[in-house]
Amino acid sequence: MIAYVPEDDVEVPPAVAELAAGEPVVAVWRNELHGLTFRLGDGPGRRFVKWAPPGSPADFAAEAERLGWARRFTTVPEVLGLGGDGEGGRWLLTAGLPGRSAVDEQLKRDPATAVRAIGEGLRAFHEALPVAGCPYDWSAPARVARAVELRRDPAHWHPDLRHHGSVDRALAVLADPPPVDVEVVCHGDACAPNTLVGADGRPSGHVDLGALGTADRWADLAVASWSTVWNYGPGWERPLLEAYGVEEDAGRLAYYRLLWDLT
Numbered sequence: 552m553i554a555y556v557p558e559d560d561v562e563v564p565p566a567v568a569e570l571a572a573g574e575p576v577v578a579v580w581r582n583e584l585h586g587l588t589f590r591l592g593d594g595p596g597r598r599f600v601k602w603a604p605p606g607s608p609a610d611f612a613a614e615a616e617r618l619g620w621a622r623r624f625t626t627v628p629e630v631l632g633l634g635g636d637g638e639g640g641r642w643l644l645t646a647g648l649p650g651r652s653a654v655d656e657q658l659k660r661d662p663a664t665a666v667r668a669i670g671e672g673l674r675a676f677h678e679a680l681p682v683a684g685c686p687y688d689w690s691a692p693a694r695v696a697r698a699v700e701l702r703r704d705p706a707h708w709h710p711d712l713r714h715h716g717s718v719d720r721a722l723a724v725l726a727d728p729p730p731v732d733v734e735v736v737c738h739g740d741a742c743a744p745n746t747l748v749g750a751d752g753r754p755s756g757h758v759d760l761g762a763l764g765t766a767d768r769w770a771d772l773a774v775a776s777w778s779t780v781w782n783y784g785p786g787w788e789r790p791l792l793e794a795y796g797v798e799e800d801a802g803r804l805a806y807y808r809l810l811w812d813l814t
Contacts, residue, residue: 556654557581563589566636567600570644580744584609590647597647598631599758605639614761615643617687621736621763625679626756650747650755654782662783663790664752665743670794672746672754673738673775680736682765689737689764691728691810698725698813709812725810729803731767739763741771742778769800773807 561578567589568576574592579599581587584607591598603609615630622629628645635641651658658665702718715721738745739762749755772795779787792799 555581561587564602564636564640566640566642567602570600570642599628599645599647601643603641609641610761611641611643617760617763621680621760624681625676627760628758648747648756650749652744653746653748654744658748659783662787665748666779666783666787666791667794668748668752668754669743669746669775670791672757673741673771674795675754676738676757677735677768682734682736685736685765687764689739689762689766689770691766694810694814695725698722698810701814703813712809712812715809721809721813725813729806732800732803733768734765735768737764737766737768737771741775743775743782769803770807772797773804774811776804777808
């Protein structure tokens with residue numbers, strides 16, 4: 552399963568309709584956990600609500616906390632509300648930010664602009680957030696422990712990773728992480744859709760910070776560059792790394808892509 556912009560009719564949960572208070576409601580994203588993101592209203596005052604169905608592992612309280620912390624240092628959404636619908640569904644309401652997603656249809660037709668914005672935006676994000684003051688951890692050891700717990704079925708791995716063959720062989724690779732290159736506060740889900748791009752083609756903010764925490768910068772770079780293939784086609788991984796300002800490190804890219812997929 553992949554995340555995507557819904558093209559079919561989407562039933563609006565009652566809690567989302569209530570939050571909209573009569574404003575137009577548009578489904579703008581469906582994720583791999585069956586969660587939905589809705590835009591409420593339009594223009595500068597638009598808001599966004601993330602909704603997770605009953606049983607979803609999405610932790611909106613953790614995301615709201617991280618957004619509040621990160622907002623002191625960089626441009627991320629303001630949290631407006633957090634709650635549930637009484638039937639097990641949960642929601643997170645945030646204010647809109649200037650710009651549009653880097654996978655907006657117009658930007659998908661202009662991948663050079665989108666990829667440059669993602670790379671530059673990720674570098675600015677890493678430089679803005681202080682490692683010393685960050686209370687959240689996204690390091691390899693903590694995530695490897697999660698991979699051991701999950702033991703994700705190889706049938707569900709990305710095709711690029713199936714050469715590892717078995718869970719045990721993949722976990723053996725993860726048990727030996729590369730030395731940390733540069734520790735930063737990572738975004739935690741640096742896929743292309745989570746960078747916003749302004750009318751000038753420059754990065755204007757970041758969304759979806761539920762996994763934010765300290766880690767090697769390659770934990771973000773591996774996913775950000777990999778996601779260019781999914782969203783723009785082949786040939787854009789190196790331009791993203793160039794926009795960030797780093798030489799390709801094939802070993803770290805491979806390690807952190809495997810860690811991403813198994814967690």
